[in-house]
Amino acid sequence: MRYSRALTAVSVVLGAVFIRAQNTDRVSAVRDAAIGGTARNILLFIGDGMGDAEITLARYYAVGAAGRLALDTLPMTGAYTTYAVEEHDPSLPNYVPDSASTGTAWATGHKTSNGRISTSARDDRDLPTILEIAQQRGYLTGDVTTAELTDATPAVLAAHVARRACQGPADMAACPQDRKSAGGPGSIAEQEIAHNVDVLMGGGAARFEQAMKDGRTPIQNAAKNGYEVIRDAAGLERAKRGRKLLGLFAKGNMTTEWSGEEARPYPSNVGSPQRCTEDHRPAGEPALAQMTTTALALLDRPGAGPGFFLQVEGASIDKQDHVADPCGQIGETIAFDRAIKIGIDYAKAHPGTLLVVTADHAHTSQIVGRATETDHPTGSISELLTIDRAPLTVSYGTNLYHRSQDHTGTQLRIAAMGPQAAGVVGVIDQTDLFQLMLRALEPRR
Amino acid sequence: MRYSRALTAVSVVLGAVFIRAQNTDRVSAVRDAAIGGTARNILLFIGDGMGDAEITLARYYAVGAAGRLALDTLPMTGAYTTYAVEEHDPSLPNYVPDSASTGTAWATGHKTSNGRISTSARDDRDLPTILEIAQQRGYLTGDVTTAELTDATPAVLAAHVARRACQGPADMAACPQDRKSAGGPGSIAEQEIAHNVDVLMGGGAARFEQAMKDGRTPIQNAAKNGYEVIRDAAGLERAKRGRKLLGLFAKGNMTTEWSGEEARPYPSNVGSPQRCTEDHRPAGEPALAQMTTTALALLDRPGAGPGFFLQVEGASIDKQDHVADPCGQIGETIAFDRAIKIGIDYAKAHPGTLLVVTADHAHTSQIVGRATETDHPTGSISELLTIDRAPLTVSYGTNLYHRSQDHTGTQLRIAAMGPQAAGVVGVIDQTDLFQLMLRALEPRR
Numbered sequence: 085m086r087y088s089r090a091l092t093a094v095s096v097v098l099g100a101v102f103i104r105a106q107n108t109d110r111v112s113a114v115r116d117a118a119i120g121g122t123a124r125n126i127l128l129f130i131g132d133g134m135g136d137a138e139i140t141l142a143r144y145y146a147v148g149a150a151g152r153l154a155l156d157t158l159p160m161t162g163a164y165t166t167y168a169v170e171e172h173d174p175s176l177p178n179y180v181p182d183s184a185s186t187g188t189a190w191a192t193g194h195k196t197s198n199g200r201i202s203t204s205a206r207d208d209r210d211l212p213t214i215l216e217i218a219q220q221r222g223y224l225t226g227d228v229t230t231a232e233l234t235d236a237t238p239a240v241l242a243a244h245v246a247r248r249a250c251q252g253p254a255d256m257a258a259c260p261q262d263r264k265s266a267g268g269p270g271s272i273a274e275q276e277i278a279h280n281v282d283v284l285m286g287g288g289a290a291r292f293e294q295a296m297k298d299g300r301t302p303i304q305n306a307a308k309n310g311y312e313v314i315r316d317a318a319g320l321e322r323a324k325r326g327r328k329l330l331g332l333f334a335k336g337n338m339t340t341e342w343s344g345e346e347a348r349p350y351p352s353n354v355g356s357p358q359r360c361t362e363d364h365r366p367a368g369e370p371a372l373a374q375m376t377t378t379a380l381a382l383l384d385r386p387g388a389g390p391g392f393f394l395q396v397e398g399a400s401i402d403k404q405d406h407v408a409d410p411c412g413q414i415g416e417t418i419a420f421d422r423a424i425k426i427g428i429d430y431a432k433a434h435p436g437t438l439l440v441v442t443a444d445h446a447h448t449s450q451i452v453g454r455a456t457e458t459d460h461p462t463g464s465i466s467e468l469l470t471i472d473r474a475p476l477t478v479s480y481g482t483n484l485y486h487r488s489q490d491h492t493g494t495q496l497r498i499a500a501m502g503p504q505a506a507g508v509v510g511v512i513d514q515t516d517l518f519q520l521m522l523r524a525l526e527p528r529r
Numbered sequence: 530m531r532y533s534r535a536l537t538a539v540s541v542v543l544g545a546v547f548i549r550a551q552n553t554d555r556v557s558a559v560r561d562a563a564i565g566g567t568a569r570n571i572l573l574f575i576g577d578g579m580g581d582a583e584i585t586l587a588r589y590y591a592v593g594a595a596g597r598l599a600l601d602t603l604p605m606t607g608a609y610t611t612y613a614v615e616e617h618d619p620s621l622p623n624y625v626p627d628s629a630s631t632g633t634a635w636a637t638g639h640k641t642s643n644g645r646i647s648t649s650a651r652d653d654r655d656l657p658t659i660l661e662i663a664q665q666r667g668y669l670t671g672d673v674t675t676a677e678l679t680d681a682t683p684a685v686l687a688a689h690v691a692r693r694a695c696q697g698p699a700d701m702a703a704c705p706q707d708r709k710s711a712g713g714p715g716s717i718a719e720q721e722i723a724h725n726v727d728v729l730m731g732g733g734a735a736r737f738e739q740a741m742k743d744g745r746t747p748i749q750n751a752a753k754n755g756y757e758v759i760r761d762a763a764g765l766e767r768a769k770r771g772r773k774l775l776g777l778f779a780k781g782n783m784t785t786e787w788s789g790e791e792a793r794p795y796p797s798n799v800g801s802p803q804r805c806t807e808d809h810r811p812a813g814e815p816a817l818a819q820m821t822t823t824a825l826a827l828l829d830r831p832g833a834g835p836g837f838f839l840q841v842e843g844a845s846i847d848k849q850d851h852v853a854d855p856c857g858q859i860g861e862t863i864a865f866d867r868a869i870k871i872g873i874d875y876a877k878a879h880p881g882t883l884l885v886v887t888a889d890h891a892h893t894s895q896i897v898g899r900a901t902e903t904d905h906p907t908g909s910i911s912e913l914l915t916i917d918r919a920p921l922t923v924s925y926g927t928n929l930y931h932r933s934q935d936h937t938g939t940q941l942r943i944a945a946m947g948p949q950a951a952g953v954v955g956v957i958d959q960t961d962l963f964q965l966m967l968r969a970l971e972p973r974r
Contacts, residue, residue: 111565114605114951118560136581136608137891137939144938149612149622156956160559162606163581163942167594176919177594180898446582450893451938452927453625461935462907462926474621476938481907481926482897490906493589493896493921494582497608506559509954511601 117159118506123524124391124436125383126218127427128190129155130237131420132183133402135446136497141410141478142417144451145360148472153418154425155441158499162508164517165495166445171197174205179493183402184248186444186514187240191215193518201236201245201272208246208261214521215241215281218393221525224282225392226379230338230372230416231399232288234272237444241395243275252291253302265297273302277309277330283379283394285331287338289315292330306330317370320378325385329378333369340400341365342415347408347464347480354455357467357475360411372398373422380430391436393525396423405447406488408464408480413449431501438502438524440517446494448482562604563951568969569836569881570828571663572872573635574600575682576865577628578847580891581942586855586923587862589896590805593917598863599870600886603944607953609962610940611890616642619650624938628847629693631889631959632685636660638963646681646690646717653691653706659966660686660726663838666970669727670837671824675783675817675861676844677733679717682889686840688720697736698747710742718747722754722775728824728839730776732783734760737775751775762815765823770830774823778814785845786810787860792853792909792925799900802912802920805856817843818867825875836881838970841868850892851933853909853925858894876946883947883969885962891939893927 131138143153168185170176174197178185182198189195192202192211202211215225229238234251247258252273262268269275273291276284292303307313311330312322323329343364345353365371370378376396383392398420404412424441431437452461454477463481470476482490498508498517507520576583588598613630615621619642623630627643634640637647637656647656660670674683679696692703697718707713714720718736721729737748752758756775759767768774788809790798810816815823821841828837843865849857869886876882897906899922908926915921927935943953943962952965 110954111563111949111951114954115560115563118556118563120556135939136941137937140610140938140940144612144622144624149610149624150958152956159955161608161955165585165594167589170919177589177915177917179589179594179896179915179919179921448895450895450927451624452935459928459932459935462929470622470624472622474615474624476624479927482895482924483904484907487904490897490904492582493585494580495585496581504556506556509555509559510604510606511597513595 113159117501119503121503123438123503125434125438126393126521126524127431127437127439128395128521129420129424129427129441130395131398131401131417131443132237133405133445133447133491134398134417134420134443135492135494137449137451138401138405138413138417138447139497141449141451142414142421144476145414145468145470146418148470153421154428155421155499157428158441158501160501160505160508161497161499162510162512163495164442164498164512164514166514167493168198169195169205171205180491181445182491183236183444184240187237189514190517191240193515195515199248201239201243201248203244203246210244213241214518215393217522218525221527222389223391223393223525224383224385224389226283226383226394227281228283228375228379228395229286229397229399231286231397232291232337233276233284233286233332234288234291235399237397237399238286238395239272242279242281243272244269245272251288252294253296254294255291277302277306280309280328283329283382285329285375285379287332287334287336289332290335292332316368317374320370320374323378323382325382329382331375337400337403338369339365340404340412340416341371341419342411344409344411345466347410347466347478349464349485350455350460352465353467357469358411359469360415362415364415371422372396372419373426376423376426380426384434396427398423402447405449408489410449410466410468410478428501436503438500438504438521440498440500440508442498442517443496446492446496448480448489448492450479452477452479558604562946564948566948568883568948570879570883571838571966571969572876572882572884573840573966574865574869574872574886575840576843576846576862576888577682578850578890578892578936579843579862579865579888580937580939582894582896583846583850583858583862583892584942586894586896587859587866589921590859590913590915591863593915598866599873600866600944602873603886603946605946605950605953606942606944607955607957608940609887609943609957609959611959612938613643614640614650616650625936626890627936628681628889629685632682634959635962636685638960640960644693646684646688646693648689648691655689658686659963660838662967663970666972667834668836668838668970669828669830669834671728671828671839672726673728673820673824673840674731674842674844676731676842677736677782678721678729678731678777679733679736680844682842682844683731683840684717684721687724687726688717689714690717696733697739698741699739700736722747722751725754725773728774728827730774730778730820730824732777732779732781734777735780737777761813762819765815765819768823768827770827774827776820782845782848783814784810785849785857785861786816786864787856789854789856790911792855792911792923794909794930795900795905797910798912802914803856804914805860807860809860816867817841817864818871821868821871825871841872843868847892850894853934855894855911855913855923873946881948883945883949883966885943885945885953887943887962888941891937891941893925893934893937895924897922897924
């Protein structure tokens, strides 16, 4: 009963929200989009480091001040807090989190300390993840990223280690208790394979090529365990429904889509705004949108279970923010938005899909006024020429020039459509996203 | 019909949103809060410079990481864009707006260039404001701020000048065409009095004491035009329903509520986090919450018209951001939130009230990690000790030390309750807030 009502409501929404939201009266569109019940599928899009500043910057540069990204069109919107806790005293907040503690928050519903992957602060307990719960309930699962597959955001779904650095079998120095030789579950790469996630795609091939104690590699284990292992975009053609897929498209992180000049201390390029180069990605590496399309094709298997859970990460928004590269950052945001567009189109065509778009933590970039000799930001800046043919100055000042720019603690946008999506409206915490997804996964009545 | 339906829905909301929003399933709370129809009253709260960073900072410092401000509790939330346009070519965006262009956007529904007060870019047309339209429809009106009453945000409702600097009769150098001697409407102070706004409260007495051409002052004009003129908090007792009120509580801007150490370049106070001093406001100056209470008492006159429109500005969040004073900034945000709490309590008790909380433009402050010798922000920083007894570092880096910190162009949070409140959900533009309020003002059917 609840499910069919949700289906009806979504059908109304298809003809309502995405058209009426453009009209003057959006009240009934919001009311119609506020549907409960359980979800056939959950599509979770995480823009790493994608705060409101990063969203605004990408929108203004690429589609203009009055333009709208795909992620702007979602019918339910709110904000969530991202703070971590301290390892030495988990009752104390740490206001500036990293991708490990924040990922653990939505993956498990628990706050932890920076650096931890789905383990609790101080007492190092394994925390059950939303992907594990989905698997227990028969859902197919997927985990897709542009970073290394063993990086924090993909790792939190299908691994439990004390330190995020413990990515491959040879990287276990920081996690002695997690070593297989100590009776632990092994590195993140080993655990991801052991978790039998149906679709794993991203970079980080080198982690999966490290030798385990028995001389074998995680990649060999994957093949033995029934994974189709592919190494480039052409390999996507070999992916087939019913067979697990491990796609490793780069040794480390995947290449950014766009490139340009780094931001530099004043005067930088003031007066000569740059346009970004948009063909930076090697042909062998698929775009995130292409990976998303493949993941959906593999996971959309009516009859194979109640549905699927898929996380898609736009990882290098964060990484390009860290290195103060505005074109790299914007290009990754736009590539992420293209993947979101694929997801929204899927959700429109498949009622009962809960789709969430959010980020893990805020970041450094700011849109500022034109810099002058007497008045300019203290950090690194770059002028961009936007699609509006207007100059836009971006500033990076949370760390010194050529040091890694810092995350920030600002609350983040969270947006959604589908069953339970209305739970993102207002101000919630990152751990509430776990609860929201858990409600959507509840067994149907 | 539409109105009574709205009333019923609001009554349901009173028992629903503010309690159920704390519960796990928020879907029906959102659905119930999505009501249309017209509003008896409109309460518009503007936090000047209050971006998501400023909100998060005030929340974490004053009520803790897991705490909630009054402004966090509103049932409908979204984001809006704030860009201005260029004076020389209004088809070009200016991505970093000021309080004049942004105020004009929600007050009139039109984009203009920075510095303009409800006049159009380049061709300098007067743009009808939401306050003027409300007056025409019989609504009582109020305009309350902690800045000078002639500052940009209060000015946009009840004045039309080419430059925001034209605040008093002696300040007209930048607006020759607006001078009364040139057939114009005169300074902002003169126009605000001439507009017969029922409740005017704020700072800026000196502007109203400047001599006009006939030797009289705007303050004398006000008294002659039936205003009760008060000059301090004690004077609020003389305010009475049915008589217009002009409250001028300071020569310039009103005093900030809190004080503390300014942010300084590294090492600043790293390792010695400060607590703010909370009793900085002189006894003669009322708190914004007290001004809001008085304004509501004066404007809530059933029978005197369809209802009222009231704008309340927390002005010095912006001003303390500009001078990199974190305690001043947080104190103004908290004082603003106390005023919002008064408004929310009023709206809960008076169904049919549309209440909106938002800001005009984003600003400079950022919450960053602990600064060290090798890794620290390039700008000015200060460590605070929050209510959680945890250190929090705030950074100001959009301009050089002891220069005015810059606004930023990030989209802003907008939140609301009451009729048409659901129109804030999603991503809208600042000019859409005008349309939203206009819908709420529509004559009842």
